[in-house]
Structures are given as C-alpha cells and as structure tokens.
Amino acid sequence: MSDLIQLLTPEGERVEHPEFRFDPGPGVDEAEMIRGLLRDMVLCRRLDTEATALQRHGELGIWAPLLGQEAAQVGAGRALRKQDHVFPTYREHGVAWCRGIDPLDMLSTWRGTDHGGWDPVATGFHLYTIVIGAQTLHATGYAMGVQRDGLVGTGDPDRDTAVIAHFGDGASSQGDVNEAFVFAASYNSPVVFFCQNNQWAISEPMERQSRIPLFKRAQGFGFPGYQVDGNDVLATYAVAQAALQRARDGEGPTLVEAYTYRMGAHTTTDDPTRYRLSEDVEHWKLKDPIARVEAYLRRNGLVSDEWFAELEAEADALGVRMREGCHALPDPSPLSPFNEAYAEITPELETQRDEFAAYLSGLQGAAPEVTR
Structure with missing residues (x-):
C-alpha cells in the first residue's frame, strides 16, 4: 500500500484510510466545514495573485507565491487551536490567513514598511523567517518552554498547547532542521515539523537532496513521520490534527511531509522555466487542490452556483482592499x-x-x- 495518505482524490472522490479520517469535531456540520476550507483556499489564492501582481507593478519589493500549496497550508492552519503557536517560513500566507492575520500586514512586510505588523503572541503566528530552517530551532525551543510551563498533557483542551514549524524540502537539508529534530526527540517536545515538499528547493529537485522520502527521516530521530497528499485539504487537516493532538497530549514530536507542488516561481525574482519542464506543471494542474474540493461538493449537491457567485464577489472585494490598502501603507x-x-x-x-x-x-x- 502507498505511504501517501489521501482522503480526497484529484477527481473529487472520497476515499477511506485505515488510520486517519476527516473529523470536523462535535457539533460541526461536515459539509459546512468543507465549504469553509474551500473558501479559505480560494481567498488565499486570490491573496497570492494580488500580491504577485502588486510586486510586478513595483509596489512590493518581492513576494513568495504559494500557488498550488493552498491545501497544505489551509489544512494545517485550520487544525490549530487558539493556544497553539506557529513558526512559519516566508511562504505561509495561507496559515497566516487561518490565524487571522490581516493581508495588509503581510503586504507591509514585503513592501518594507515594517518587519511584521502583527502581534505574534496574540495571533499565535510568529513573524516570517527568511533564514532557511532557523524557525525549526525557534519552534523547538518554544515547545520546550511550553513543557516547562505545564501546558502539555494536562487533559484540558483549552490549555494543552502544540507548536508547529513550517519549512520546505530545501530547508530539510539544513543543519538547523536536523538539530531541531535532535532536541525535539531528546526532550519529547510538543512540536510538529510540517514540511511542505513542493519538490523544488529553488531550482534544485528533490531527488538531488534525499535518497528516501523525507517523512522517513523521522525514524532515525525516534519519532513518527507521515506523508500526506498536500493537495488534499481533508487529508492534510486530518494528519495535522492528529499530530498536533499528539503533541498536546505530551507524546512528543511528529514529522509531516505534505507532498505537493509549487505551481509558480520560488519568489518573484525566480524564473522556473529555466529548470523544470512545462509538462510537469501541466500534470500537477490536474491535481489542483481547489478543483478537487469543488468537484466533490458539486457532485454531492453540497454547494450552489449562488454560493460560488458570492465567493467570487468576496474574492474581488479582497483584491480591491489589498490594492488600495497597499498603496496607502505609510512609509515608516x-x-x-x-x-x-x-x-x-x-x-x-x-x-x-x-x-x-x-x-x-x-x-x-x-x-x-x-x-x-
């Protein structure tokens, strides 16, 4: 059986997995939650499109696109509880969205008007990290502090805390990441290492970095690792939910490899046509994370054309707010x-x-x- 955990196929068909299932929680309507996940992904894609356009018009210094990685980020972001804490890289705009970060605060960082316009403590979302892999050590240290504060394994769902560190496949080759694995395993820290394997470390393909799937590296450090279909928001949510709960319960770290694909450039300074084939991009378009959820909802009569029209209007309004707001950001x-x-x-x-x-x-x- 394949190691890849999947609950929703690219064609929009629900499938079962022996260990993981999509569980919205008590009192939550499943169809409504799936519609909410789709809404998040659509709005995050619009956020990303607008930010890229703003950079092309000279309004941002640079931007790191997330196109194609919406399911990995929204799934993990929505699995968090209020008290959990996120340590991102520089591409986790979808996770930031799920934590309630204002898109204009994201833009201000890339415009250079501040170094992060949100409160990391209040939002549970740390500032973007540019130094590759450094945030995994920060997350592990924070998780060790959470342990010492008695915020793990108490059985109180409003108190027990998990920490999640996001990084990419390229960062997995950094010493900081492997050192974080060592410390997290040694101290049984409540941290989830969430690797978005988009298969390109800028221009370096994954096969030049590792001889085995990344999630299997966890075995060498003494904690579990899972590979999830990173374009399947239901599976990503389920695996992240389980890993975060394991951390809150005091059972230690987990490595989650979200197997996805970076559809766009590494950043707006990058030209991906120089190092990858257009055929690969076309192949992954068939696995689009948004299209598969839409197909599932439509096939099962769980969404209407009116709902999509309202979502499109909401996305347009977000685009207008981002453009106007970015132009109005004051110089510091x-x-x-x-x-x-x-x-x-x-x-x-x-x-x-x-x-x-x-x-x-x-x-x-x-x-x-x-x-x-």
Whole structure:
C-alpha cells in the first residue's frame, strides 16, 4: 500500500484510510466545514495573485507565491487551536490567513514598511523567517518552554498547547532542521515539523537532496513521520490534527511531509522555466487542490452556483482592499526602529536615537518627532 495518505482524490472522490479520517469535531456540520476550507483556499489564492501582481507593478519589493500549496497550508492552519503557536517560513500566507492575520500586514512586510505588523503572541503566528530552517530551532525551543510551563498533557483542551514549524524540502537539508529534530526527540517536545515538499528547493529537485522520502527521516530521530497528499485539504487537516493532538497530549514530536507542488516561481525574482519542464506543471494542474474540493461538493449537491457567485464577489472585494490598502501603507519613520527594539528604551539607545534625529534634522531642515 502507498505511504501517501489521501482522503480526497484529484477527481473529487472520497476515499477511506485505515488510520486517519476527516473529523470536523462535535457539533460541526461536515459539509459546512468543507465549504469553509474551500473558501479559505480560494481567498488565499486570490491573496497570492494580488500580491504577485502588486510586486510586478513595483509596489512590493518581492513576494513568495504559494500557488498550488493552498491545501497544505489551509489544512494545517485550520487544525490549530487558539493556544497553539506557529513558526512559519516566508511562504505561509495561507496559515497566516487561518490565524487571522490581516493581508495588509503581510503586504507591509514585503513592501518594507515594517518587519511584521502583527502581534505574534496574540495571533499565535510568529513573524516570517527568511533564514532557511532557523524557525525549526525557534519552534523547538518554544515547545520546550511550553513543557516547562505545564501546558502539555494536562487533559484540558483549552490549555494543552502544540507548536508547529513550517519549512520546505530545501530547508530539510539544513543543519538547523536536523538539530531541531535532535532536541525535539531528546526532550519529547510538543512540536510538529510540517514540511511542505513542493519538490523544488529553488531550482534544485528533490531527488538531488534525499535518497528516501523525507517523512522517513523521522525514524532515525525516534519519532513518527507521515506523508500526506498536500493537495488534499481533508487529508492534510486530518494528519495535522492528529499530530498536533499528539503533541498536546505530551507524546512528543511528529514529522509531516505534505507532498505537493509549487505551481509558480520560488519568489518573484525566480524564473522556473529555466529548470523544470512545462509538462510537469501541466500534470500537477490536474491535481489542483481547489478543483478537487469543488468537484466533490458539486457532485454531492453540497454547494450552489449562488454560493460560488458570492465567493467570487468576496474574492474581488479582497483584491480591491489589498490594492488600495497597499498603496496607502505609510512609509515608516526613520526613528521608529528605536522604539521597537525594547519594551523600554535603554539610555544608550536613547542617546543614539537623539543623535540620529539631530542628524536627520540637518538633512531635512526640521527634526522628526521623537516619541518618548
């Protein structure tokens, strides 16, 4: 039997798995939840399309597209509980959406007006991480802290906490990721390592990085690993849900490999036509994560044309808000970094700030306002 865990085929047919099943939870209508997952994916795709267009028009410095990875991100994002904490890379816009991050806060990071416009504690979603693989160590350390705070294995569903670290197949070759595996296994930390294997580490194919499927690496570190169809939002949700619950129960780390495909470029500075075949892209279009859910809902009479029309209107409104909001993002004050370094500014930093303000006043003819 294939190792790949799948609950919804590319044709939109439900299939059974001996270990995992899609479980929305008590009192939740299954059809309504699946419609909600589809809505999330459609809006995340529109978010991604608009952000890419904004970058092409010079409004963003760069953007990391998520096209084709919507199911992996939404499935994992919706499996989280409020108290759980996410450590993303730079492509987890879908997970950010599920955690309630305003799309304009995502854009402000890539526009360079701030380094992350949301509160990581309040949202349970850390700031984007550009250093490849570093967030896995951050997640493991946070998970070790959660253990010591007594927030694991208590049996209280509103208290027990899981941590999830997102990374790509390319990052799996980094030392930081493997060190995180060692520490997580040694301390039985409540962390889920969620690898979105989109098969391209920028231009490097997966077969040049590993001789075995990535999820099997977990065996060498002493914790379970699973490979899930990353284009199947139902399966991704089910596997992430189980792995997160295992962490909350105090049973330690899990590696989840979401096997998917990056349909677009690595970032907007990349040209994927230079290193991969168009035939591969066309093949993966047949496994589109959005199309398979739509096919399932339509085939079973669980959605109407009116519902899709309303969703299209909502996506259009999101696009307008993103375009107008991005253009209106204010440029930061040159002095603002001094106010964000510490909860209370240090005397040394205060001196540096005042000296810099004086320097700027000489350039501009008027001193910028200093917030004390």
